Amino acid sequence: MNTSTNSNADHRLICTVDVVLLTLRDAQLQVLLIKREREPFAGALALPGGYVHASVDQDCADAARRVLHDKAGLPSPYLEQLASFSGPARDPRGWSVSVAYVALVAAPQAPQPGQHWLPVDELPQLPFDHGRIVANAVDRVRNKSQYSSLPVHLCAEPFTLPQLHGIYEALLGEPINAVSFRRKMDELGMLEPVPGAKLAQGPHRPAQLYRLRDEYRRTLSLAGRGLNA
Amino acid sequence: MNTSTNSNADHRLICTVDVVLLTLRDAQLQVLLIKREREPFAGALALPGGYVHASVDQDCADAARRVLHDKAGLPSPYLEQLASFSGPARDPRGWSVSVAYVALVAAPQAPQPGQHWLPVDELPQLPFDHGRIVANAVDRVRNKSQYSSLPVHLCAEPFTLPQLHGIYEALLGEPINAVSFRRKMDELGMLEPVPGAKLAQGPHRPAQLYRLRDEYRRTLSLAGRGLNA
Structure with missing residues (x-):
């Protein structure tokens, strides 16, 4: 031994x-x-x-x-x-x-x-x-x-802001005000528009398509306050 | 073998x-x-x-x-x-x-x-x-x-609110408004006054002494928003 x-x-x-x-x-x-x-x-x-x-x-x-x-x-x-x-x-x-x-x-x-x-x-x-x-x-x-880009990874790219909004709401199980949602996404700064890519849906104006910026594929973007703060 | x-x-x-x-x-x-x-x-x-x-x-x-x-x-x-x-x-x-x-x-x-x-x-x-x-x-x-009772564990018990305030400020490296600090401590609900215990300091009115509530000795109390939110 x-x-x-x-x-x-x-x-x-x-x-x-x-x-x-x-x-x-x-x-x-x-x-x-x-x-x-x-x-x-x-x-x-x-x-x-x-x-x-x-x-x-x-x-x-x-x-x-x-x-x-x-x-x-x-x-x-x-x-x-x-x-x-x-x-x-x-x-x-x-x-x-x-x-x-x-x-x-x-x-x-x-x-x-x-x-x-x-x-x-x-x-x-x-x-x-x-x-x-x-x-x-x-x-x-x-x-x-509540305060990060994490849910983006649940969303197939490219996506519209309303689609991403739906992902956040489903995950958090509560409604999120659309205006404050857009502001929070701006603050997080992790999205970029896909040049020239829009999604036409029914009678509405076509919606811009977005994707995650490369630097946030492996790390998160964090906000100082929660989505509903 | x-x-x-x-x-x-x-x-x-x-x-x-x-x-x-x-x-x-x-x-x-x-x-x-x-x-x-x-x-x-x-x-x-x-x-x-x-x-x-x-x-x-x-x-x-x-x-x-x-x-x-x-x-x-x-x-x-x-x-x-x-x-x-x-x-x-x-x-x-x-x-x-x-x-x-x-x-x-x-x-x-x-x-x-x-x-x-x-x-x-x-x-x-x-x-x-x-x-x-x-x-x-x-x-x-x-x-x-920023948003929890964690720093309380750095403070010798019992302590006054101004002493705890000083601990949070030293840790975060920035001034914290005293009024919003007291409001946040109330929201966190992790402190209890020590009955009859006050600290006399110089010419000021003696300050109430506090201690951590037992249920927060091993878990944290979390606030929905940060101290400066």
Whole structure:
């Protein structure tokens, strides 16, 4: 037996990442769950997640992107670290730390086999502590949406301001005054008009189409006050 | 060799906690650094931290409290999870995940041997990625102080409203209107007067002394708008 390996092993724990991938469909916030192929909890719906691989991952965010790519077939959506969840009982394999991420995408086309989008307010009991992780992510997204560009990542580009307004209202679950909404979007400064692109809808004047400015694809624009302040 | 131990070992990584313990001294935000007794970086000043011990810690927050108690001699100050920092290069011992916490205390008496309180804006280069962790913690604390009860944990109890006002101003580095400050403290609802306790100062009318309400010792009270909104 190699003593140094043993003493190292005492300090080495199961490290995983879990990703709460959210979208807005039918004006509902929905989360991606995937049917687990392996034990523990084989066959159950759970968050996409997996071990951190020290040999390939540059950090936990890198591991989260790899998991999203491999298990959800998604390239690189907006991703931010949520929190770590840890303890002896959350994973039957042993004392574990999971670094959880929240990711947002515009409503995707039909889900792939094994993928299930479920409304966050109507989830079944989830394995591990995934229920708690999802609840934590939803709180974070709703809170941050009050004063930031976060909800833009739920909107397919390009979009009109009224479309984005609808996304914010659906997410926050309350009406937002259209004039103060436009002012807040100006203040956030994260949108740019798509040159020459307008959307004609019914009898109205065609609406300008917008997209997210490149510098806000990976970071947020934050306002000093909330949308309704 | 035990194969199952080996295959487990692939997924087992170095897990540590690091604690950014902050206080306000001489109207400056200061962080506790401790001289490292062991390699790596023996002799250097670094954040109090250590391995997560699966056999004794109930979760990473528990590990952070143990580290604070053992290395800083502090019972259980206000503590919240900051973020995880991970990767192959941040710790010379190998690929590691550190779950970092931020903790706040009222200005302590003289530091113990080996403990050093340094202003966060005048730090030397720190080992590991501790410089980045401290910067991240300071950003978090200053941002959250705009709209929450967080700075109360920097104030020795009991305190007068003008004393607490001074703490908020020192932390935010800007003047705060006294009337809107009192209104915000009312809105946050986290203080209670200490019955019959007043502080006499010079020729002024004695000022009421306050303390934090018990329910806000471990969670924050949040305002809808910032202090200057």
